[in-house]
Amino acid sequence: MSQKLQPVRGTHDLLPEEYERFAAILGEARRLAELYAFQEMATPIFETTDVFARSMGETSDVVSKEMFTFETRGGESVTLRPEFTAGIARAFISGGMQQHLPLKLFSAGPVFRYERPQKGRQRQFHQVNYEWLGDASPQAEAEMIMLAAHLLFCVTDCKKKTTLYLNTLGDAASRKAYRAALVAFLAPHAASLSEDSQRRLQLNPLRILDSKDPKDRELIAHAPRMHDFLTPEARTHFDEVRALLSGAPENSFGKLVRDLVEDIREEPTLVRGLDYYTHTVFEFVANSDDMGAQNTVLAGGRYDGLIEHMGGSPTSAVGFAAGVERLMLFAADDLRQDHEFLHTRIVLLPMEGVPLSFAYSMLQAIRSAADEYRVKNPQHKIVVEIMPTGSLKKRLERTNKHMNQNKANYAVILGADEHAQHCFTLKHLNTRVENKIGYTKVVEMGRNTALFATLFPHQVAQ
Numbered sequence: 001m002s003q004k005l006q007p008v009r010g011t012h013d014l015l016p017e018e019y020e021r022f023a024a025i026l027g028e029a030r031r032l033a034e035l036y037a038f039q040e041m042a043t044p045i046f047e048t049t050d051v052f053a054r055s056m057g058e059t060s061d062v063v064s065k066e067m068f069t070f071e072t073r074g075g076e077s078v079t080l081r082p083e084f085t086a087g088i089a090r091a092f093i094s095g096g097m098q099q100h101l102p103l104k105l106f107s108a109g110p111v112f113r114y115e116r117p118q119k120g121r122q123r124q125f126h127q128v129n130y131e132w133l134g135d136a137s138p139q140a141e142a143e144m145i146m147l148a149a150h151l152l153f154c155v156t157d158c159k160k161k162t163t164l165y166l167n168t169l170g171d172a173a174s175r176k177a178y179r180a181a182l183v184a185f186l187a188p189h190a191a192s193l194s195e196d197s198q199r200r201l202q203l204n205p206l207r208i209l210d211s212k213d214p215k216d217r218e219l220i221a222h223a224p225r226m227h228d229f230l231t232p233e234a235r236t237h238f239d240e241v242r243a244l245l246s247g248a249p250e251n252s253f254g255k256l257v258r259d260l261v262e263d264i265r266e267e268p269t270l271v272r273g274l275d276y277y278t279h280t281v282f283e284f285v286a287n288s289d290d291m292g293a294q295n296t297v298l299a300g301g302r303y304d305g306l307i308e309h310m311g312g313s314p315t316s317a318v319g320f321a322a323g324v325e326r327l328m329l330f331a332a333d334d335l336r337q338d339h340e341f342l343h344t345r346i347v348l349l350p351m352e353g354v355p356l357s358f359a360y361s362m363l364q365a366i367r368s369a370a371d372e373y374r375v376k377n378p379q380h381k382i383v384v385e386i387m388p389t390g391s392l393k394k395r396l397e398r399t400n401k402h403m404n405q406n407k408a409n410y411a412v413i414l415g416a417d418e419h420a421q422h423c424f425t426l427k428h429l430n431t432r433v434e435n436k437i438g439y440t441k442v443v444e445m446g447r448n449t450a451l452f453a454t455l456f457p458h459q460v461a462q
C-alpha cells in the first residue's frame with residue numbers, strides 16, 4: 001500500500017492535547033447539567049431513518065442532503081444521528097417515559113452530517129444537548145436560555161462573548177397563516193429568487209428567510225413578518241418570554257442573562273433549519289471574528305409538536321445543543337485548563353538486577369493507595385507509572401520532562417538495598433529531598449489516605 005491512510009474528509013482525531021480541551025468542555029457542560037437538575041442519558045448512535053426523516057422534516061437540509069444513511073444486512077434503512085433531539089423523543093416514547101414527566105435530560109456524543117467541511121464545520125462532530133420535556137411555560141424557555149448563556153460564560157472563563165438572537169415561530173395556526181402570506185408575497189418574484197429558494201418556495205418557504213443570497217435578502221427585507229400572523233395565544237407566550245428576558249430592573253431573570261451575554265436581539269428572519277420548532281427559537285453567535293462563517297455556537301428552541309408527531313402523547317418540550325468543537329474554537333485560550341486540579345506524578349525506577357516481581361508489587365501497592373486517596377480527593381490527579389528498563393540517566397530525563405509549576409514529581413527508586421530491606425527510596429524531584437519508606441507504610445497508606453498526603457505531599461517548589 002503506497003498511499004498513507006488518512007482520516008475520512010470532514011472527520012478529525014482528537015489527539016491527547018486537543019482531547020484535554022475537549023474533555024474540559026464536556027466537564028463544564030456536565031457540571032452545569034447537574035447544577036440545573038438534568039439527568040444524563042444516552043441513545044444509540046444510529047436509528048431507523050424514519051426517526052430523523054419524520055421529525056426534522058423531509059425538506060430540511062439535514063434530512064434531504066446531509067444524512068449518513070445506509071442499509072443494514074437485514075435490508076433496514078438506518079441513519080447515523082445528525083442530532084440528539086429526535087433520538088431522545090423516540091426513546092421517550094419507546095421507553096414509556098411519559099409517566100416521569102417533567103424530565104430534564106442531558107446527552108453528549110458524536111453526531112454526523114454530510115456537510116461541506118470548513119473551519120468549525122465537520123461531518124463528524126460532537127454535541128452537548130439539553131432537553132426539558134413536559135413544561136409549556138415561558139419560564140422554561142427563559143431558564144433554558146439562561147442555562148445556555150451560563151454554559152457559554154463558563155467555557156470562556158467568565159467572559160461575555162456572544163449575542164443572543166431570538167425569534168418566535170408561533171404555534172401551528174400562526175405558522176400556517178404566515179406560510180400562506182409569505183408564499184403570496186414571494187410567488188410573483190419567484191424568477192428572481194436563488195435556485196435554492198425557488199425550490200424552497202414549494203417545499204419549505206420559511207427557510208427562504210434564512211437565505212444568504214444577497215438578492216434573496218433584498219426581497220426578504222420587504223417580506224411580511226411572522227409577528228403579524230401570531231395567534232393571540234402565541235403572541236402572549238412570546239411576550240412573556242420577552243418580558244422575562246428584558247433588562248427591566250425589577251426583572252432579575254433578564255438581568256442575569258444580560259450579565260452573561262453582550263447583547264440580546266430579536267431577529268424576525270431566524271427560522272432554524274429543522275421543522276419541529278414552535279414558539280421561541282434562539283441562537284447564540286460568537287462576537288469575535290475568529291470563528292469564520294460558522295459562528296453560531298449554540299442553538300435551540302421549543303418543539304411542542306414533535307413527540308405527538310412521532311406517535312407519543314402531546315408533550316411540550318424545549319431544548320438546545322452546542323457543538324463541542326465549535327465551543328473549543330469559541331473558548332480559544334479562555335477555556336479553563338486543568339489548573340483547578342492538583343497533579344502528582346510518581347514514577348518507579350527499578351535498578352538493574354532488582355526482581356521485577358518486587359518492583360511490580362510495590363507499584364501495585366502505591367497505585368492502590370493513590371487510587372483510594374483520589375476517590376476521596378477528586379480534585380487531585382495522580383499518575384503512578386513504572387519505567388522498568390533503560391539507563392537511569394535516560395529514565396530520569398524522561399521523568400524530568402513532566403516537571404512543571406503545578407505538578408509534584410516523585411521518583412521511587414528500587415535498588416538492591418531497597419530490595420533487601422523491602423522498602424523504597426522516595427525522591428521528591430521538585431525539592432530533591434530523599435526518604436526511605438518501608439513496604440508496611442505503603443500498605444498502611446492504602447487504609448489511611450491521610451498518610452498518602454503525608455508521604456507524597458503536593459509540594460511543587462523546586
Ligand code: HAM
Nearest residue numbers: 083085121122125297298299300319320321322323326
Ligand atoms: P443545530 O442548530 O442543527 O440544532 O445544531 C446545534 C449546534 O451544533 C450548532 O449551533 C453548532 O454549534 C453545532 N453544529 C451543527 N452542525 C455542525 C457541524 N457540521 N460541525 C460542527 N458543529 C456543528 C440541533 O442540532 C438541535 N437538535 C438543537 C436542539 C435541541 N433543539 C432542541 N433541542
